[in-house]
Amino acid sequence: xxxxxxxxxxxxxxxxxxxxxxxxxxxxxxxxxxxxxxxxxxxxxxxxxxxxxxxxxxxxxxxxxxxxxxxxxxxxxxxxxxxxxxxxxxxxxxxxxxxxxxxxxxxxxxxxxxxxxxxxxxxxxxxxxxxxxxxxxxxxxxxxxxxxxxxxxxxxxxxxxxxxxxxxxxxxx
Amino acid sequence: xxxxxxxxxxxxxxxxxxxxxxxxxxxxxxxxxxxxxxxxxxxxxxxxxxxxxxxxxxxxxxxxxxxxxxxxxxxxxxxxxxxxxxxxxxxxxxxxxxxxxxxxxxxxxxxxxxxxxxxxxxxxxxxxxxxxxxxxxxxxxxxxxxxxxxxxxxxxxxxxxxxxxxxxxxxxxxxxxxxxxxxxxxxxxxxxxxxxxxxxxxxxxxxxxxxxxxxxxxxxxxxxxxxxxxxxxxxxxxxxxxxxxxxxxxxxxxxxxxxxx
Numbered sequence: 001x002x003x004x005x006x007x008x009x010x011x012x013x014x015x016x017x018x019x020x021x022x023x024x025x026x027x028x029x030x031x032x033x034x035x036x037x038x039x040x041x042x043x044x045x046x047x048x049x050x051x052x053x054x055x056x057x058x059x060x061x062x063x064x065x066x067x068x069x070x071x072x073x074x075x076x077x078x079x080x081x082x083x084x085x086x087x088x089x090x091x092x093x094x095x096x097x098x099x100x101x102x103x104x105x106x107x108x109x110x111x112x113x114x115x116x117x118x119x120x121x122x123x124x125x126x127x128x129x130x131x132x133x134x135x136x137x138x139x140x141x142x143x144x145x146x147x148x149x150x151x152x153x154x155x156x157x158x159x160x161x162x163x164x165x166x167x168x169x170x171x172x173x
Numbered sequence: 174x175x176x177x178x179x180x181x182x183x184x185x186x187x188x189x190x191x192x193x194x195x196x197x198x199x200x201x202x203x204x205x206x207x208x209x210x211x212x213x214x215x216x217x218x219x220x221x222x223x224x225x226x227x228x229x230x231x232x233x234x235x236x237x238x239x240x241x242x243x244x245x246x247x248x249x250x251x252x253x254x255x256x257x258x259x260x261x262x263x264x265x266x267x268x269x270x271x272x273x274x275x276x277x278x279x280x281x282x283x284x285x286x287x288x289x290x291x292x293x294x295x296x297x298x299x300x301x302x303x304x305x306x307x308x309x310x311x312x313x314x315x316x317x318x319x320x321x322x323x324x325x326x327x328x329x330x331x332x333x334x335x336x337x338x339x340x341x342x343x344x345x346x347x348x349x350x351x352x353x354x355x356x357x358x359x360x361x362x363x364x365x366x367x368x369x370x371x372x373x374x375x376x377x378x379x380x381x382x383x384x385x386x387x388x389x390x391x392x393x394x395x396x397x398x399x400x401x402x403x404x405x406x407x408x409x410x411x412x413x414x415x416x417x418x419x420x421x422x423x424x425x426x427x428x429x430x431x432x433x434x
Contacts, residue, residue, distance in 0.1 A: 008427060122227050153216070
C-alpha cells in the first residue's frame with residue numbers, strides 16, 4: 001500500500017483534529033500537514049502483517065505536529081504578555097461560564113489531557129495503543145485519562161478547572 | 174483485583190470497565206462492586222455519559238466529502254521534471270539492455286500503469302450509462318436474484334452496496350466479459366439530478382498479490398474513476414461527478430463492503 005491508503009482515514013482524522021484544536025480550518029491544516037509528513041516518511045512506516053496500524057501511525061504523526069504547534073503558541077502567548085502586560089481581558093480563564101457544554105469543557109483541558117481523552121473515548125484506541133501514539137507509558141495514559149475525565153466532570157458541573165494552573169510569566173522590569 | 178477477591182477495585186479498572194477494555198471475566202465483578210459503592214457508580218456513570226457525548230461531537234465531519242486538498246496530500250509530490258527525464262532515459266537504457274520492453278505491459282497492479290480492470294470499468298461505464306431502456310440486465314426489483322446470479326458467475330460472494338443515503342438508488346446490474354473473457358459484474362446507480370454511476374467488480378488472478386485497500390483516482394474525459402483492491406476483488410466506481418463527490422460515494426461503498434454479512 002502507498003500513502004493513498006491514508007485516504008480512508010481522512011474523515012476520522014478531520015474529526016479528531018477538529019476536537020483537538022477546536023477550530024475547523026486549523027484542524028484541516030493539521031490533517032494536511034500530517035498527510036504530507038506521512039508521504040514524506042512513508043518508507044518508515046512498518047505495517048503489521050494484516051496491514052493495520054496505519055491509523056495509529058497517522059495519529060502519532062499528528063500528535064508530534066500538534067505538540068510543536070502548542071509549544072509555538074506558548075511562546076507567542078508569552079510574547080503577547082510581555083507586550084501587553086497583565087491586561088485582564090487577555091486571560092482566557094477569567095470568564096469561565098458557570099456551566100460549560102461538553103465541547104467547551106473539552107477546550108478547557110490542557111492539550112495533554114485532551115489528547116488522551118479523545119484517543120480513548122472518540123478514537124476508541126486500546127490504552128496500550130494510545131500510549132504508543134503519544135510515546136508515553138500506559139500508566140501515564142491512565143493517570144491523564146483519570147484527570148481528564150474528572151476535570152471534564154467538574155467543568156460541566158460548573159466548577160473551575162481542578163488543575164493548578166501553571167504560573168504565568170511574570171514581567172520583571 | 175482477582176475474581177475471588179474483588180475488594181480493591183482500582184481506578185484503572187473502573188476506566189477499563191467504562192471503555193470496554195476490562196477482561197471479560199472481571200466485568201461482572203466490577204459491576205457488582207459498583208452496586209455496593211454508589212459514589213463510585215455516580216462517577217463512572219458520568220464518565221460513561223461523557224464518553225457517549227464526546228463520540229457525538231463533530232460527527233457530521235465523518236460524512237462530509239474529503240476536501241480535495243487533503244485527498245491530494247496523500248499523493249507524494251512529483252519529482253522535478255529534469256529528474257523524471259533522467260529517470261526515464263535511464264529506464265529506457267536499462268529496458269533495451271535487459272529486454273525489459275518485451276515484458277507484457279498489462280501486469281496487474283504494476284506500480285506505473287493502472288490495472289487492466291480500471292480500463293474495463295471505464296469502457297463499461299461509457300457504454301451502458303447512456304443506455305435508456307437497457308441500462309441494466311436485471312433490475313433492482315430483483316435485487317436478491319441479481320446479487321446471487323452475479324456472485325455465482327464470478328465465483329465469489331458479492332454485495333450490491335446501497336447508496337440511498339447518498340441520494341443514489343440502485344438501478345440493477347449486468348454481467349460483462351473482461352479483457353480475456355472472464356466474468357465481471359457491473360452495478361448501476363442513479364440520482365435524478367446527478368446522473369448515473371457504476372460500480373464494476375472484477376475477480377483478480379490469484380498471482381496478482383492483492384495489496385491492502387488503497388484508493389486511487391483516474392480521470393479520462395469527463396469520467397472520474399475511483400478504484401481499489403480488496404482481497405482478490407478489484408472495484409472501480411465511475412461517474413461524471415466532481416471528484417470529491419465521487420470520493421464520498423466510494424467511501425460509502427468501501428465502508429459497506431467492509432461490513433460482514
